[in-house]
Amino acid sequence: MDTSTFAERIKNTANSVIDVSQVSDIVAPLYYGLRPLDPEVQQTLASVDFPQIDNDTVDRIALFPDFYASRYRTVFLGLLAHVLYDQGIGSLFLFDDKQFPTCKPKEGPADCVECMKKSQKLIDVMGLEAEYLGDIDTSGVTPLSPNPEWMVQDAYSSVKRDQLIAEVDEENPHHQQLLEEYITGGQIAWQAAVAVDHQYDFDYLVTNIGPGLPKRSVLQYAKQEDKKIVGVMDPAFGRGDGYLFNHGELPLSQYMTEDKWQAIKSTNLEEEDRTELQSFMEDRFESARYQKHADRGVDIRSALDIDSDTETVYAMFTHLLWDAAIDTRLSRAFESHNDWLFETIDCFAQRDDRLVIKTHPAESIRKTNQGVMDVLDERYDELPENIDVLPPETDVSTYALIDLANVVLAYCSTTGLESAYMRTPVVTVGQPHYTDKGFTHDVESPSEYVAAIDADPKSLELSDSEYRLAQRYAYNYFIERPIYLDMIKPGFIGDEEYSLSLDSYADVIEDETLSRIGRSIVEWDDYFYRRKE
Template sequence: MSSKATLKKLLEELPFSAEVYWQLRGQYKQWSAHYQLEGLKSVLPEAVREVQAYALPNPAPKKIAIFAPLHYWIEQASLIALALAGQGHQVELAYLPYAEWDQPISRFDLRRQDLYTQKVFAPASPILKLTPLMERLQPDAKLPAELEQIVRQVSDYDTQYTLQVEETDTSSPLFQLRMARNRQAAGALYDWLQTERPDMFIVPNGTILEMGVAYQIARLLGIQTVSFEFADQRERIWIAQNGEIMAHDTSALWEALGNQPLPAAARQAMLDLYTARRNARLWGNFARQWQQAPQEGAQKVRTELHLDARPVALLATNVLGDSLTLGRQRISASMAEWILGTLRYFVEHPQAQLVIRIHPGELLTHGTSMVAVIQAAFPQLPENIHLILPDAKTNTYDIIEIADLGLVYTTTVGMEMAMAGLPVIVAGKTHYAGKGFTFDPPTWQAYTQTLDEILHNPAAFRLSPAQVEQAWLYAYLFFFEFSLPFPWHLLWLGEDFRLRPMHYVLSPEGQARYSQTFGYLAGEPLDWSARGLARLSELPTPKEPAA
């Protein structure tokens, strides 16, 4: 250890050393740490003035608490807090000043980041209560058993999410780090929420990291809670009231708006979006490209894979450790176990063919590939099983055209296979299961029995026109109605705030577009029946004719 590092470590042990450093030197230096709030710092004073100038009357204001644990979520949460304050609510923003969730940080540096945060937020003090939860952190605090259970479950998810694995090594440094950090956060959050007892608590994500801990504790205390995340569309947000948003619970949406004919405008929007997804293009305000290669034709894929007349099942994987697979087990202990069990089934049933499409998203990840998992268990695949690697220039939708059956864990490709009329067996807990157009076996025995029945006569299990119609309706509801209008997307926060500053959001025009969403964040019931098909009138203009 260098002499400079040794001196720093000694200074860290001294009481109030970070405060003394900040007062004498830190606050005058240009901030250069990875923990950054400079974007917020540049707009906050004017945003506060606009909230004060354009504040709306509210005859029934609520006491609202918001929590964020990472610098980018703190910036996002601060804008939500200011907008809610501008709508007449009493708002408190609590935070933990972390830059990274998977790297240790000294208490000296964490305290320094805390003091920096307080300085950035100083202009907001007239309208926003700021609560630094670092002051409540107790490294050696003993937690009640119910809080320890929350900490352990969330730390398990954190490790899987970070390493992109499905099994957690509880002796690993990462798990131990997440346990320690989540335990400290749990004590601070429990103390704060129990003391403040807000009418409404708002937290990003609600499943992983300190955000997952915060959500679980709020619900434990019986506090009304909203979790939120951002869809892959500009100017849209996902919201769950008293639920984890990443669970994508669409049951209330489907109950309210399912089982109706698909309007022509909605059908056109879905046709255009589906065409873009199939042909590896962006569309409308969607920011994700789902395929790496455009379609080349089903017959070409059949020839390249040497597929014959036997029934073809397409198994589409998720990325290991993806947030949409956390806690989604139903008929197996993990997605990997389900895939390997399915492989064994097809090894024993050569009268059918299996095509495994590894998720192209694996090219963007660093975790264990499903390719490695499969090859470790099956070094040599039989002739009826075909593995398509994530970087293969094979379009998934070409395979759908030649498939007789779809097999999925939670990927939305399962929904799209149903839209094509394929029978689809869902093995995990996903939002589109149980909606009337998929097969959802509750046990492994039921799963293999369903495989037997469908592969024996696939044509008899093709979806009916009514089921296909409902699959298209559900897809429209999920892609277009489930997300709600919102001015500032996390990924484009600076640009979005320049386009839609606080005075615009609080203006009559901004309120006409966003007031309902902010109302839902503040606890007004999200009534899907009352909303109806709200987006029909504002769908993006199609850029090409329907396929």
């Protein structure tokens, strides 16, 4: 099947019949896993004696399109639902019951049933009000036709994440099947959102924000209908276990609107704030989870054979190639992360300056089926002598490289923010959450990018006022915004380090942090962006 025919077909999947039996190795989203609900977690929840949420007793409803029940996410959202209920807002959870074709698990029907059992256990033990997709009457809802561009883009993002790859191969029948199935799932979720809204008239949407189906369909519907959106980012921020929230700014929950940034930057950091930030960053540089391979004892100049007195060094930090942070909608100067990679190498092939490309350590920690070094091997027989590529397992520290570099090149990596904090100038080519904040050089085209590289590095250095903005934003992002819950210790997403500390229902509704989150939703204030009151 040629690409044009396939591209035309993918726009109209809503009107086609898909034989999901032909694909046997699709799994539900990456982080969830199909583990049964931990007995100790279930026992703890049962001991709390949650009341049944009754939406007939409230005037407002929050929709939680959770779809796939999980230990760390559904439990947290269930606790939040009860706090909202105590403050006058009801809730409705949406769970899948084998309606999504992309949920078909590797191990067969038993795991699919186990996934449903997990959601039912959580519904029962936490007193949640919920609907399964198969029970929602969508007969009166018209599918979106043709498939909107955002849904097609989200399908591509979902396939890349599903397969852990950089690019979808439109000539690969398996990838074609996956794209069609994700779009079908997006249509199912859209129709469910419409039907549920007609029945419940929900006021709020509480969901993870990311460029993936099926949840993105519910988010798009909520934005279309002007619902209040609470975006939640999984607990991996701040010290490593903090949640991030926002009011639906896209593409991810790290983002904020310009007016919120203007309000934040108008307040100066006090000396105690700077001291707190310095202490936090020093700890981060030593203990960041993605620095597990780094050896602080490595002499980076010797390791890379760099004469710092005579050579100008550019440090380039790449990404996981399937990660949401480099979704095509976050592109700015280049069409894709790989285009940026190739243009940079081709540019430095004509220069004497040193380029050090540090591949993301998450390639080895979170795994990938297509890494940056694979992409480079496919394109280049060999690289120029002035270009070094550090593998994911390198013992060279990210922060030692930032400190060595004259200029940092970033797509959307958080290292761009860290570099600015370390006063190393940063050139961005994507749309990271810290772009356009006044302390990075944000180029708009390949020619502007090359011009920035051609510029004298000293001309890119941060002024005192720019550095103050970098400090202010870093303080907000790393310290002010992350929200921590003492009762839940999720560990790193997807790992086994999980604990739940609850003795009574009062522990939930009287928890200071959970209550404040609930109150922020009720009052619709700026607590999610600036928690100092």
